[in-house]
Amino acid sequence: MPYVTVKMLEGRTEEQKRALVEKVTAAVVETVNAPAENVVVFIEDMPKNHYGVAGKLFSDK
Secondary structure: OOEEEEEEEOOOOHHHHHHHHHHHHHHHHHHHOOOHHHOEEEEEEEOHHHOEEOOEEHHHO
């Protein structure tokens, strides 16, 4: 049973997340021949004040 975790900054809509889950599932099915019903996709929304690049929090941008 494949498990996929997607970490991304918060702010995506339910529609965007739904599309992401559908496409990630399809990619896993195509790539490793796993049945779609066995593919689990976790989405971890990260608050912008919990993530930084180049010494700056995304919440400060």
